[in-house]
Amino acid sequence: QKEVEQDPGPLSVPEGAIVSLNCTYSNSAFQYFMWYRQYSRKGPELLMYTYSSGNKEDGRFTAQVDKSSKYISLFIRDSQPSDSATYLCAMQSGGSYIPTFGRGTSLIVHP
Amino acid sequence: DTAVSQTPKYLVTQMGNDKSIKCEQNLGHDTMYWYKQDSKKFLKIMFSYNNKELIINETVPNRFSPKSPDKAHLNLHINSLELGDSAVYFCASSLTSLSTDTQYFGPGTRLTVL
Numbered sequence: 001q002k003e004v005e006q007d008p009g010p011l012s013v014p015e016g017a018i019v020s021l022n023c024t025y026s027n028s029a030f031q032y033f034m035w036y037r038q039y040s041r042k043g044p045e046l047l048m049y050t051y052s053s054g055n056k057e058d059g060r061f062t063a064q065v066d067k068s069s070k071y072i073s074l075f076i077r078d079s080q081p082s083d084s085a086t087y088l089c090a091m092q093s094g095g096s097y098i099p100t101f102g103r104g105t106s107l108i109v110h111p
Numbered sequence: 112d113t114a115v116s117q118t119p120k121y122l123v124t125q126m127g128n129d130k131s132i133k134c135e136q137n138l139g140h141d142t143m144y145w146y147k148q149d150s151k152k153f154l155k156i157m158f159s160y161n162n163k164e165l166i167i168n169e170t171v172p173n174r175f176s177p178k179s180p181d182k183a184h185l186n187l188h189i190n191s192l193e194l195g196d197s198a199v200y201f202c203a204s205s206l207t208s209l210s211t212d213t214q215y216f217g218p219g220t221r222l223t224v225l
Contacts, residue, residue, distance in 0.1 A: 043216030101154040
């Protein structure tokens with residue numbers, strides 16, 4: 001079992017839908033949780049960053065961390081075709097320089 | 112202005128050859144990284160340099176050798192290329208090596224070993 005599990009998809013939704021992307025993990029030492037967006041043939045870019053448990057909102061994006069269940073989510077409201085990309089979760093323990101990435105979920109938002 | 116740039120963008124080469132990938136960042140960051148993304152999209156860190164000093168060296172064959180001539184540059188040299196080295200290699204940088212600092216990724220170098 002990998003340290004971070006993420007369904008590769010693809011997840012196909014109509015424009016305007018609410019999208020839910022998820023990762024589970026096994027290492028209870030993880031404290032920092034990130035979501036990256038990666039467009040085709042481009043490098044990943046950081047979307048959301050959360051420390052420990054709780055919610056964080058930024059525009060149409062909400063990140064949730066449930067450390068008791070070892071489960072993190074990214075919600076996208078009013079999804080747009082421009083949101084079509086691969087979304088990677090990443091996690092890091094305190095004091096570690098090394099992030100552990102999920103394999104990414106491919107999202108397709110069709111008009 | 113490109114923040115993190117890599118050259119070349121594509122690299123096709125034969126097994127056994129030696130090749131280099133260059134990375135430059137103009138963000139004034141102290142820390143730079145090399146990542147490998149395989150065909151299944153897993154992104155794994157290979158190396159990290161902070162102020163030209165190696166701080167992360169993950170389980171990577173010693174055919175891979177990073178070199179940081181200055182804070183703004185981190186190059187990756189690969190000897191005796193193998194088929195399994197085919198992947199996309201990303202360079203990234205961050206202000207410092209703290210976990211909380213955002214990493215900015217380059218566009219990637221797609222390496223194909225024939």
